[in-house]
Amino acid sequence: MKKKVMIGLLMGIDAILINIAYILAFYIRFDGQFNGRVAGPYFQLYIDNLITVTMIKVGLLFVFGLYRNLWKYASIQELFQIVISSFGANTAVVAYMVLMQYKLPRSIYILAFILDVILIGCVRIGYRVYSNAKEHMFKAKDSDIKRVLVIGAGQAGALIIKELKNHENLKSKAVAVIDDDDSKLGSRINGVPILGDRYHIRKIVDKKKIDEIIIAIPSAPKRIIREIVEECSKTKCSLKIVPGIYEIIDGNVSIKHVRDVEIEDLLGREAVQVDLEDISDYLSGKVVLITGGGGSIGSELCRQISGFRPKKLLILDIYENNAYDIQNELIRMFPELDLEVLIASIRDRKRIEEIFAVYKPEVVFHAAAHKHVPLMEKNPQEAIKNNVFGTLNVAECAHDFGVKRFVLISTDKAVNPTNVMGATKRVAEMIVQSLNKTSKTEFVAVRFGNVLGSNGSVIPLFRKQIKEGGPVTVTHEEVTRYFMTIPEAVQLVIQAGSMAKGGEIFVLDMGEPVKIIDLARNLIRLSGFEPDEDIEVKVVGLRPGEKLYEELLLEEEGLVTTKHDKIFVANPIFTDLKLLQRELAILQTLLVNEQSDIKEYMTRIVPTYEIRKA
Secondary structure: OHHHHHHHHHHHHHHHHHHHHHHHHHHHHOOOOOOOOOHHHHHHHHHHOHHHHHHHHHHHHHHOOOOOOOHHHOOHHHHHHHHHHHHHHHHHHHHHHHHOOOOOOHHHHHHHHHHHHHHHHHHHHHHHHHHHHHHHHHHOOOOOOEEEEEEOOOHHHHHHHHHHHHOHHHOEEEEEEEOOOHHHOOOEEOOEEEEEOHHHHHHHHHHHOOOEEEEOOOOOOHHHHHHHHHHHOOOOOEEEEOOOHHHOOOOOOOHHHOEEOOHHHHOOOOOOOOOHHHHHHHHOOOEEEEEOOOOHHHHHHHHHHHOOOOOEEEEEEOOHHHHHHHHHHHHHHOOOOOEEEEEOOOOOHHHHHHHHHHHOOOEEEEOOOOOOHHHHHHOHHHHHHHHHHHHHHHHHHHHHOOOOEEEEEEEHHHOOOOOHHHHHHHHHHHHHHHHHHHOOOEEEEEEEOEEEOOOOOHHHHHHHHHHOOOOEEEOOOOOEEOEEEHHHHHHHHHHHHHHOOOOOEEEEOOOOOEEHHHHHHHHHHHOOOOEOOOEOEEEOOOOOOOOOOOOOOOOOOOEEEOOOOOEEEEOOOOOOHHHHHHHHHHHHHHHHOOOOOHHHHHHHHOOOOOOOOO
């Protein structure tokens, strides 16, 4: 009811404005003479048709949707609509007058159109100015309003500022804008001044008493985003970001897309591009088995592979809770997916054989593994049982049951390993490379570094320590690691699988290595604290088997480029299956007899393995 009353009121106001516009048009055209010899007949003709002309114009303004807008938020777009609506309404009046053979000077019609736009527009904009002034009077008393610095004076920044103004419930107010374009300095965007470039961020934050920073440059390269985030993290402001356009499905930026800045935004790499056609060729319509399918990497493999319409997806995991979670998620996301969850251990050869015999998988992604370095140092037998003989079980079954392609998920820790976990993953690589020599199955491995946010990675640990008030512990000031996001790593794993011919170890481009202590400090800043002031960063010393830095390549492997700029191929350096089988038989005996020198024997199988004492 209130809306109808408001529309009726606006129509009444416009009816008055339309006639004021005609009176002013006559006044201008005839120098204020309404009853003169020339002006009198024309003005009387207007008076005789006043009601009809007014109804035509107001009716057309209604048809053009002028009364559906919220004029409290009027902007350039609404003014443009007034111009179009007024032009249409005046054109209809001209048509009526011509049809009725009534003649008015053309200048009257032109002046009436111009004055319509001015008068109707001024009323709308005036209402907006009044509404905003009224709001600001109340907002000035509201101490809960967050003062926001927007980085980016482009379209995204303008939309964010507009939405902050239009949504009172956000309780945020844009007070300044940052942009690296010098030509914009001193200008305003939606009434908010552009005060400097990224190098002025801290100065403007202090001067304007900023509470929150929103980075609104979704098309900027990741490198630029990283530099800006690092600069912003030196302030104590909460930090949010509009994601890259590739993350926003429809490409349109809205306040709903703004999210907290994550540590992933500091990696500074562009989004991975995959060849969807190649991937579809080897996954679509196939039975795909993912071991360790409930884990961090395995579950993401499940999500992404499900999008390629496999004939059947098999999720194998020993831990039923994780498997249950990803099962429910996939059922919601892909209701048409033929999905089977298999609870089994890769150590159980008979159970693995049964699964291969019943389901006959065509593509296998082997992600099941023990991966926690310190735990495996204390439990080397378990690392060997799972990572070596579990891999052997799955790989030999793939060979025996005619699997088309087998992809092993490996790690940079397999290169010149200094811990038993890395050594076992190197043996797993040797297994698939040597089996490939005699098998029709295309066996390949994909080697990459740490995955941000995966189970057991440093980021969840750091977040927990920050939440508890510190200290945040790092093992050494010089420790560096390669990092990828989970989706990024999995996309490249799937892409590498499409390139497989058999025997390759694919090495993923991990970008530049990152200092763990820098990662810790940046995460503390992103959480709104100052390192070593609010939250202590404590160096606790290297753990058993831990390196200062990781490598992605053995010296003799070399690297060959592929058609994908982030994927390389390492040359195979071990293919002697019979020798490996003899060594593994001895290793199996040592396991059964629970020999304490089992690590030492691993150095015989993996000559590059260096045992480091705690």
